[in-house]
Amino acid sequence: MRLEKLKKLSEELNSCIVISGESNLFYFLGYDGVGSLIYCDGIPTLIVPALEENRASLIKGIDTEIYFPIKISDNFIQSSLVSIILDKIRNASKVSLDANWSSIPFYKAIESKFPVQDISENILKIRAVKDEDELEFIKRSGDITAEAMKVVSERLSEGVEFSEKFLSGIIDYTMKISGAEDYAFPSIVAAGPNSSKPHHVPTDYKVARGDPVVVDIGAKYNGYCFDSTRTFLTEKRDEVRKIYEVVLEAQLEAIDAVVAGIQASEIDKIARKVIEKAGYGRYFVHSTGHGVGIEVHEYPPVSFNSNAILEKNMVITVEPGIYIGGKHGVRIEDTMIVTEGKPIVIETIYKLL
Incomplete structure (x- = not known):
């Protein structure tokens, strides 16, 4: 207590x-x-x-x-x-x-x-600001999320046309048998043109060769949530690869700036600047991140108008994205612990393109 x-x-x-x-x-x-x-x-x-x-x-x-x-x-x-x-x-x-x-x-x-x-x-x-017990629970929920992300990556690499609903079901099943009490939010699997919808609800759409697949998932362990997004590509597509590289650059530059004492809005500005410079500014339609804890969306907001100052042991996400309506989308998201130096990134999997 x-x-x-x-x-x-x-x-x-x-x-x-x-x-x-x-x-x-x-x-x-x-x-x-x-x-x-x-x-x-x-x-x-x-x-x-x-x-x-x-x-x-x-x-x-x-x-x-x-x-x-x-x-x-x-x-x-x-x-x-x-x-x-x-x-x-x-x-x-x-x-x-x-x-x-x-x-x-x-x-x-x-x-x-x-x-x-x-x-x-x-x-x-x-x-x-999390205590040590809370950080351990979040790390454990991250480990469980990583297991589910690994399974969906393996399924996609098999080259079989799975539906979004099937993949989301496999994800939820894997999290439960790996120790999750629940998922932190309904799992998002968005393939092909659906990947351009940030909060897509999985459908019967079957993943086709060449489709980008955005997978946004998170386990809940002992009351604490996790949040991770990866974008997979079943076949090389130069246009999507270009967008992916822009999003990855934006994310890595923003993560490098995460440190106790910085204003959260600065993290958003750094990610947004990279995407705007590449000509995709109007396709980045959400904030760069948010706090994570008992709720999957908590204080502090990591947005352009946030007044929050990051503190040691806050847990946040950094998740820039680009969404070309009706065509394709890319989002990359990591959950991390703020420190007085480099953040501790709780990674899931980085097998993408």
Whole structure:
């Protein structure tokens, strides 16, 4: 548990704290379920619906309260999450909560009784800097992802026309039998003209000889995600090779610049400059990267307008891409750990063209 971080924040703000959102609860408690965490006067209380009581019982050293979000009978007095929270913080002078994970009715109910401060940015920044356990879990999810990437590479090298759906199924199966609890996001396999769609959903399209195949996948291990993209080519095509080399150059130059203390927007600018110089600027349609952790997309954003400063032990991706609509696309993505020197790149596979 990371309750000491909430304790420190509560003392700094002189405020009771209300934490919601499954990823936040997992981060602070290791609790994998819905509910809310109250930290007030140095006392943490986890409040969960009745159907999560069994999961909450696994969390030791913390008070737990159960509420029933449905009415069972006329004689049953329905308890409310909000009413329990309001009772727990009744002596608070002010309340801090993460607005990113608070519904409007929930926020208004708290705000009607207390001065409310939004601490969403505080929570994002706390979670962005990983401890050693978190880094190990992310590395392990990277190892599992590498196994799946290796398998799809081998399938494509066989020269058999597999469908996108078949390949995505093989990927998900491989991750599960290699130790993943789940995938971090639905696996993307985009072949031929579909490779020009950054968030393509796999179809029955069969990979044809000469097709570029964009594979964007990530395992989830012990609650932590990974994200990797490789572009495979089943046969030499000069136009796609040229695009691939531009994307690779952009990625490598951006990775070389990743270091604690640099503004994240600079990483984006470096990658974008290479692609623009090659004449493909308008075909790079997304940001260069993002943070990775309990969620596959976390703070910090690695984009042209990001104000984030990279810190040691943040985990980010660098993933430039070029997408020529209706024809083909190339994306290369690595997940890496920020250090005070060169980043630690958690590689998957580099057999591409």
